[in-house]
Amino acid sequence: MDTATQAVTVAVHDGATVVAEQAHDDTRRHTELLAPTISDVLREAGLRPRDLSAIAVGVGPGPFTGLRVGVVTARTMGLALGIPVHGVCSLDAIAHAVLAAGQQQRFLVASDARRKEVYWAAYDVTEQGVRRTDGPDVARAVDLPAHLRGLPTAGRGVDLYPEALPHALPQRDVSAGALATFVTGALRRGETLLDPQPLYLRRPDAVPQAERKPATPVTS
Template sequence: MDTATPAVTVALHDGSAVVAATSQVDARRHGELLLPAVDRVLSEAGLELDAVTGLVVGVGPGPYTGLRVGLVTAAAFASALSLPVYGVCTLDGLAYAAGLAGLQGPFAVATDARRKEVYWARYEDFRTRTGDPAVDRPADIAEQLAGLPVVGAGAVLYPEAFPDAREPEHVSAGALAALAAERLAAGQELLPPQPLYLRRPDAQVPKNYKVVTPK
């Protein structure tokens, strides 16, 4: 599952292929849509939740509230069912999906970070990220990404900085699960299921906050 972008996306993977998947784009309803999406995927596969043997969750980067929905839900399922839970960078999932669709490297991935910024990373190919994810204004990175295809909604939002925008716009849980399965089969260590924050949350305690104590 992944809720780091406006897409609420869930998939069931059997280790070899995606069994069932669903995605719905709605940036304001992550908490409302995620659990019904889990039920829908399990129903389509004809399975119950106890058939799940492991969980993969996108760790972002992404806006604070939406990202937390997926991570907290994955943690709750893992605790209740005693399941392992693995984190995967959401940008890596987008890159992997682009590669499965035929995009050759090098290229970049950019998602909407709000505040007129994008979360982005550069890839040598659809499995290999070069450097850590970052958050920047599109104009500030346009020159270093010049000539590269850029995958994701961030590219679509800022065509003046990223003229060669490519699909998919949002991550899919199916691609995220397939990438995780591939890495696990190769003995690679996945990320802990912790949020990948690249800046402070929008909601902060006001400065000069006055504490009121009873007399």
């Protein structure tokens, strides 16, 4: 599952192929959509939660609130079911969808970071698959080095900043199916995945207000 981008996306993988997948494009309803989508995908796959053997979740980077919805849900399910929970950089998950679609050369992934910025990472395509060569980081698209802005680019950044990122690839958000396919392959190869902890590249937009000092001394 992943909620780090604009989409809420969930898939079930049986170790060989994706057997069910759904995605909903709604930036403001991640909390309301994730649990019903999990139920729908399990029902489509003919499974119950106790049939799962592991959970994989995109850990961002992504907007603070939406990202936490997926990570907390995955960790809660893993604890309740007694199964492992694996984290994946959400930009890497988009990159694996790009690779699955047939990309054969170096490319960039740039997702919406709000504040007129993008979360970004650069990737090479090798015989072994896709390899991250730079990032993840956060910056204004126009401030990225020219050699990165000139790359084919996936993610919502190409829609938001087409002048800075003019070479658009079709993939916009995380595909839970591509994420699951990557994770099953990585586990089969004995690779170590990330802990299911949110990957934050900056402080959240909402912060507690500083305590106000009284205008006059307080006496007792």
